[in-house]
Amino acid sequence: MGKRFPGNPKSSKALCETQGLSKFPMWYTGGVIRSKKRMAITKEAFIAELNHDLAYEFGAAVQYVQHAATVTGAEYDAISKELIIHSNEEMMHAVSLSNMICDLGGVPGVDVEERQTSSISKEMLEQDLAGEELAISRYKERIAQAEALGEYGVRRLLEDILMMEEEHRRDLANTLGK
Numbered sequence: 001m002g003k004r005f006p007g008n009p010k011s012s013k014a015l016c017e018t019q020g021l022s023k024f025p026m027w028y029t030g031g032v033i034r035s036k037k038r039m040a041i042t043k044e045a046f047i048a049e050l051n052h053d054l055a056y057e058f059g060a061a062v063q064y065v066q067h068a069a070t071v072t073g074a075e076y077d078a079i080s081k082e083l084i085i086h087s088n089e090e091m092m093h094a095v096s097l098s099n100m101i102c103d104l105g106g107v108p109g110v111d112v113e114e115r116q117t118s119s120i121s122k123e124m125l126e127q128d129l130a131g132e133e134l135a136i137s138r139y140k141e142r143i144a145q146a147e148a149l150g151e152y153g154v155r156r157l158l159e160d161i162l163m164m165e166e167e168h169r170r171d172l173a174n175t176l177g178k
Ligand SMILES: [Fe+2]
Pocket: 057, 060, 089, 090, 093, 135, 161, 165
């Protein structure tokens, strides 16, 4: 963990200047400052990222429902039932994220991220696995940002979601023999 910024700068620009960065570097985007040592973010940008996570959760729930119904082959019988459980859990994540966003003073969105489909069962599970890997990396980033903002309750809730995404990844990886 890098050294903490003094005080509580109101803007990301102020944070850049605190770091001695008079111009925005290439890795500065949308209020998020990325560095290997620490990650700082404005509350507004954090809420926007949570809303994007929410859209991914809605997308994942829809994708799992479709995949559970269409996956075929005896070797996928068990995972088919598991996909329905995943779908319900993604909706629980959406509820949790919506409450977090409200508690932080934002408004939860209703957007649904792009869904992936295929006529090949194995490909569907590969798509689901890729979705879980993306979710895991997004939530790890979000947990670091919650920590930087001092939002420890939100961090805890995000950690609970992350643990479940890791379980989903395990289910899919095991089925795919990875
Ligand atoms: Fe999820």
